[in-house]
Amino acid sequence: MTKIGMAMSPHAEECLIQFHKENKKVFAWNMTDLHGNSLDINTHRLNVNTDAKLVKQKKKIFGAKRSQTIKEEVEKLLKAKYIRPVQYLEWLANVVLVSKPNGK
Numbered sequence: 001m002t003k004i005g006m007a008m009s010p011h012a013e014e015c016l017i018q019f020h021k022e023n024k025k026v027f028a029w030n031m032t033d034l035h036g037n038s039l040d041i042n043t044h045r046l047n048v049n050t051d052a053k054l055v056k057q058k059k060k061i062f063g064a065k066r067s068q069t070i071k072e073e074v075e076k077l078l079k080a081k082y083i084r085p086v087q088y089l090e091w092l093a094n095v096v097l098v099s100k101p102n103g104k
Helices: 010-022 064-079
Strands: none
């Protein structure tokens, strides 16, 4: 994410805006633009310890408002084909909700 703020000089701000305008096809402007751009583990070297013990966290129960927020975000990611359903019987990590700067 790129932020243009008060601390940026007017020249730097103009250069950044111009750069984004000239290269607008390169950037993802919403989640649907990200489809197909996920990390291909076959082409990147990953440092993964295959001997590590799998950890299953205790399932966390969320309130109605948070559960609805989680459901909406997951549906957006599924629709954009950024994530897909999987079934892991030995591994589970709970959702972590983080507030946006605007309070959402």
